[in-house]
Structures are given as C-alpha cells and as structure tokens.
Amino acid sequence: MSERDPDAELVAGVGRQEPAAVRTLVARKLPRLLALATRMLGDRMEAEDVAQEAFMRIWKQAPRWRGGEARFDTWLHRVALNLCYDRLRAHREEPADELPDAVDPAATPDAQLEAQSREARVRAALAALPARQREALVLNYYQELSNIEAAALMGITVDALESLLARARRNLRAQLAGDDLAGTRTSR
Amino acid sequence: MTPERFRAIVDAYGADARHWPEAERAAANAWAAQHRTEADALLAQAAQLDVWLASDAAATDMAPDAALIERVIASAPDNRRPREQRQPRRLSLTWPGGGSRRAGWWWSGAAFAGVGLIGGLAGAFAVSFFLVTGNPSPGPESSYLTTGFGGTAADWSEE
Numbered sequence: 001m002s003e004r005d006p007d008a009e010l011v012a013g014v015g016r017q018e019p020a021a022v023r024t025l026v027a028r029k030l031p032r033l034l035a036l037a038t039r040m041l042g043d044r045m046e047a048e049d050v051a052q053e054a055f056m057r058i059w060k061q062a063p064r065w066r067g068g069e070a071r072f073d074t075w076l077h078r079v080a081l082n083l084c085y086d087r088l089r090a091h092r093e094e095p096a097d098e099l100p101d102a103v104d105p106a107a108t109p110d111a112q113l114e115a116q117s118r119e120a121r122v123r124a125a126l127a128a129l130p131a132r133q134r135e136a137l138v139l140n141y142y143q144e145l146s147n148i149e150a151a152a153l154m155g156i157t158v159d160a161l162e163s164l165l166a167r168a169r170r171n172l173r174a175q176l177a178g179d180d181l182a183g184t185r186t187s188r
Numbered sequence: 189m190t191p192e193r194f195r196a197i198v199d200a201y202g203a204d205a206r207h208w209p210e211a212e213r214a215a216a217n218a219w220a221a222q223h224r225t226e227a228d229a230l231l232a233q234a235a236q237l238d239v240w241l242a243s244d245a246a247a248t249d250m251a252p253d254a255a256l257i258e259r260v261i262a263s264a265p266d267n268r269r270p271r272e273q274r275q276p277r278r279l280s281l282t283w284p285g286g287g288s289r290r291a292g293w294w295w296s297g298a299a300f301a302g303v304g305l306i307g308g309l310a311g312a313f314a315v316s317f318f319l320v321t322g323n324p325s326p327g328p329e330s331s332y333l334t335t336g337f338g339g340t341a342a343d344w345s346e347e
Binding site for chain 2: 023027039059118122126142147163166176
C-alpha cells in the first residue's frame, strides 16, 4: 500500500499513551464505529458496547501498530464487524447473503407502518437485510469506503461486493415498496 | 463504458457518483452526459432509495453522547493521570544520582544474584575445609545407619 495512512501518526501517539492523541482518536473514530455498529446490530446500546470493546482493542494494539500492512481504519472496521458478528451469532443471525424466509414486511399492519417514522422504517428495512448484504451496503454507502476497501475488508472480490450491493438495494426497495420512496404517493 | 456496465454501477452503488468506483467514475459520468434520457431513467430510480438511505444517515450518525465519550477515554491506559503518577507502584529504591525507573527490577535481580553468590561461597568453604582437615566427620550418616539400641555417636545420656 503506497498511500500514507492518515491515522498512523495518531495511533503512534496513542501507543505512547499521549492523552491528546487518545482524545483525538476517540473524536475521530467513535462516531464512525457507533454508526457502523448501530446499523449492523440495529440497537444503539449494543452498538455502544461494541464501540467500547473496539477501543479496548485499539489501546492494546496501538503500541504494537505497524503502518504499511493495513490502514488503521480498515483494521478497525474489521475489529468492529467481528464484534458485531459475535453478537449477531449470539442472536442466531448467521452471516448469510440470502434473505431469510421469515422477513415479510407486508405482514406488518399498515397502521403500524404509518406510525413509524421514515428513519425507523429504513432502519427496520436495513435490519431485515441478510447480514452480508447489510455489511456491504453499510461499508460502501454509510462508511464511505471505496469498493476495493470494502471488498478487501469483507474478503470477497469487487464483483461479489457489487452483487451483494445490488441485491441489498433491490431488497430494500422491496421492503419499502408500497410507500412513496420520494415522498409522494404512487401506485403500488 | 457500456449501457450494461452503467446500469450495473447504478444498481450497486446508487445514483450518487461519489459512491461509484473511482476508476470508472469519469467514464460513467461521461456516458451519462452522452445518454441523458437513458441515464436519467436509471438514476431516478436509484435516487429514490438514496433519499431513504440518507434519512437514516441523519438519525443514526448523530454524535455520541458525552458520557460514552468519557467512558471510552477513561478506558485508555493511564491517560487521565499526570505523568508523575503513572509510574507503576514499585519499591522506591533509587541511586543517589537520580531516580531510575527500573530500580525495583534491578534490586530484585541483584538480591537474587547475591543469594546465589553466598550459596556458592558457602559450598566452596565447606569443600576446602574438608580438604584441609582430611578427615571428614562421619557425622550424621553413621548415626543414621545405627539403631537406637546399638548406641549412637551422640551421647544423650546426660539429658
């Protein structure tokens, strides 16, 4: 990797237990970790636990961190995702890329759907996605990782990533079907 | 850029070109500019979903609360205490010329070596003593080999 890691200097400071470096790293990474874990788990409290655990790994790893092998941000995403998958497995959600049969948004009463906020409905639709599709979408769309970074992080090819992304978007559209995606009523 | 590839890009990455593969972004934009009607139809469908996804961004990407931030910072090793209080608790033995952070370790090592040295000297002294006298005492060994009824080298009669 020829590109310089933008976090390398900061991580070195954390490794030296410099309080300013610790604060800066927390300010830079905690919101991203929290957003990632919240979307993967669909639960803010669990996401906070994951974020704290991820930072414990950072404190442990920082003194030994060697730049050039992987970007720190990529490593951190992998750590957080592994922690998320540990929790998803505990909830019996295996990393799959097929939509589970149980998901049937049409079964949700209309009145309840209407009561949900737009954000909550998107969150529910994201949570209903198979974990691997959700991971691909979260990494590429929300975490704004490049396709190459996201594919490497997931251990798949870019083609496989694109397939997951396309299926995720198709499933989301289906989940949210019946609602006017642009905010105006259209025929179903 | 082919129409099929443009469609595949939009299907996977959405309508926002910022999410498109960097290596293909310019070509895809150029293709869209040249095929406006076809491109707009594809982009419009993807943009609807992007609007929804963006609405979750506003809700989920809110700043972490201050208590969580402080908890995370507090979990970092020793970073809240002033540097002089961060030294591990050790026996405060230092050389007169100035403190040594490794004094505790050094002293425990020296004590260990000292015990070994004393043991060695004691052994050497005993060996040389026997060599000089040339008559090592039968000592406890002979008494050990006898029974209590056969008499011992030690005389306990007075007790």
